[in-house]
Amino acid sequence: MAEIQTRMGDGYSVSMTREEVREDLVAGSADAARRGKIPVLQPDELDYLFEMFASPTRIWGVERGHEAVLSKDGSTNSLYSAQLSSGVGLPLSREQAFRTFERAFGFDTMEIGHTDYSVKPAKPIVVLEQNHVEAVLHTTIIPVFYGFMPNLGLYYQPDGPFPNPSDLLPRGQIAEARAATEEALETCYNDLVWMTGKMDEVGADGINYDTTASTGDGEFLATLRAVEWAANNTNLAVEVGMAAECVLGFHGRLEYNGKRLAGMWPHQQMEVVQEAGAHIFGPVVNTNSRKSTPWNLARAITFVKACTKDAKIPIHPNVGMGVGGVPMFEIPPIDVVTRCSAAMVMIGKADGL
Numbered sequence: 640m641a642e643i644q645t646r647m648g649d650g651y652s653v654s655m656t657r658e659e660v661r662e663d664l665v666a667g668s669a670d671a672a673r674r675g676k677i678p679v680l681q682p683d684e685l686d687y688l689f690e691m692f693a694s695p696t697r698i699w700g701v702e703r704g705h706e707a708v709l710s711k712d713g714s715t716n717s718l719y720s721a722q723l724s725s726g727v728g729l730p731l732s733r734e735q736a737f738r739t740f741e742r743a744f745g746f747d748t749m750e751i752g753h754t755d756y757s758v759k760p761a762k763p764i765v766v767l768e769q770n771h772v773e774a775v776l777h778t779t780i781i782p783v784f785y786g787f788m789p790n791l792g793l794y795y796q797p798d799g800p801f802p803n804p805s806d807l808l809p810r811g812q813i814a815e816a817r818a819a820t821e822e823a824l825e826t827c828y829n830d831l832v833w834m835t836g837k838m839d840e841v842g843a844d845g846i847n848y849d850t851t852a853s854t855g856d857g858e859f860l861a862t863l864r865a866v867e868w869a870a871n872n873t874n875l876a877v878e879v880g881m882a883a884e885c886v887l888g889f890h891g892r893l894e895y896n897g898k899r900l901a902g903m904w905p906h907q908q909m910e911v912v913q914e915a916g917a918h919i920f921g922p923v924v925n926t927n928s929r930k931s932t933p934w935n936l937a938r939a940i941t942f943v944k945a946c947t948k949d950a951k952i953p954i955h956p957n958v959g960m961g962v963g964g965v966p967m968f969e970i971p972p973i974d975v976v977t978r979c980s981a982a983m984v985m986i987g988k989a990d991g992l
Contacts, residue, residue: 643693646975648928648935650968657693660933664688667930667937674885675904677945680937684986688940691978692933699978707984708991710919710955712786712849712880714740714750724754725960725969737775737783747991750784750847751775757790758830759799765834769841776842784878785838786847789831789865791858794823801826804889820857820890827858831865835873845876845918852908853882855889856900859908863895863915870916879912880921880957881905884942906945913952919991922946923957928967932975936964936982943987953990956983 642654655663668680680688691699701707713725715736720726731739733751740746751771753761761768768785775783795803801823804816835846846869852859862879869877886908888901895911903911905922912920924939943956943963961967964979983989 644695645692646932646966646972648926648930648932648966650966650972652972653931655931655933657689660692660931661685661689663931663934664692664937667934667939668941670934671924671938671941675906675942675945677904677906677941680941680944680986684940685937687986688933688937688982691982697974699974699981701981701984705984707989708747708953708955710748710784710847710878710921710991711740711746711750712752712847712921712957713756714752714786716752716754716756720754722969733771734774734778738779741779741781746781748782748784748845749775749779750786752786752847756786756788756849757793758787758827758834759790759793761787762830762834765837769837772838772843773841776844782844782876784845784847784876785843786849786878787834788850788853789827789848789858789862790850791820791823791827791854791861794827795819799823808889817890817892820855820893824857824861828861828864831861832868835865835869835875839869839873839875843875845878846873847878847880849880849921850882851879852886852900855887856893857890859886859900859903860893860895863911866912866915866917876919877917878919878921878955879917880955881908881923884922884924904945905942906949909946909950909954913950917952919953919955920946920950921955921957923962924964926961926963926965926967928961932964932966932979936975936979939964939979940982940987943983943989947988947990954988955991956987956989958983958992 672679715733718736802819807816886903
């Protein structure tokens with residue numbers, strides 16, 4: 640075929656020449672290598688990606704024997720919640736949705752979390768959340784995770800009690816912004832520990848701190864400390880999924896074990912998450928909607944390879960709407976979703992997705 644049909648980062652179908660696809664693969668990898676100061680993809684790896692995109696098949700998969708473990712964030716919400724929340728609005732309870740993922744979709748693990756997917760709003764109804772965990776533990780076989788976002792933003796005004804760094808920093812109130820971050824992260828940390836302990840009490844198999852560092856280095860530090868506590872005080876498997884490829888420095892000086900958190904790229908994030916005692920790490924590489932999927936995927940895999948190269952724990956890259964090379968689209972097209980997923984395993988050497 641002279642032309643290759645693929646997608647842009649917003650899901651738009653586009654026709655590219657073979658030369659354009661190769662150029663984008665090389666350029667995407669080079670962009671990640673430059674930013675993260677990591678190696679680019681090797682020629683044989685680029686050849687695999689090119690062959691994958693050049694194939695006219697709608698679906699692409701891993702080679703036999705390379706099947707990967709699946710973990711999931713949000714999970715049951717994608718069935719019972721409304722389309723406004725990226726769900727399909729099925730009339731199912733969370734427990735029914737959980738069993739559907741296990742028995743109909745064949746998932747390896749599943750997570751049950753509240754619709755309002757942050758630790759702060761879930762905390763006041765923890766007893767109800769414990770009941771949901773207990774219910775699925777009694778009726779399913781696969782590992783049961785409970786998940787939520789640390790979401791430090793909810794602790795700042797107007798939603799929380801602490802001054803908002805996003806308001807203070809533009810006014811040049813840097814010291815005040817740092818102080819607010821330090822106070823808020825302590826409260827967030829206490830909530831993370833409390834909720835994690837409550838889920839351990841009822842026998843959950845794991846905890847998922849999802850969309851970590853969405854509000855920068857303060858949230859990342861609170862989560863790392865919570866991971867450390869969970870690893871030392873519970874029997875839970877701890878998964879940490881990130882929010883973005885680079886940690887924002889709303890504080891700028893926060894460190895974990897002597898390493899500054901602001902500006903960390905995925906392979907550096909993996910190192911501190913591993914040090915804290917987590918059992919699974921989910922790196923994120925954001926999709927650029929103005930670039931092609933070949934560009935975005937090559938870039939994402941370059942970052943993920945740098946994680947899997949030195950990791951001592953399983954790496955489960957986020958491969959979903961707007962991350963991991965997948966287009967930023969409400970229902971990502973299956974032709975590129977399967978390619979991104981397979982390439983993460985075959986080239987990125989991911990342990991799961």
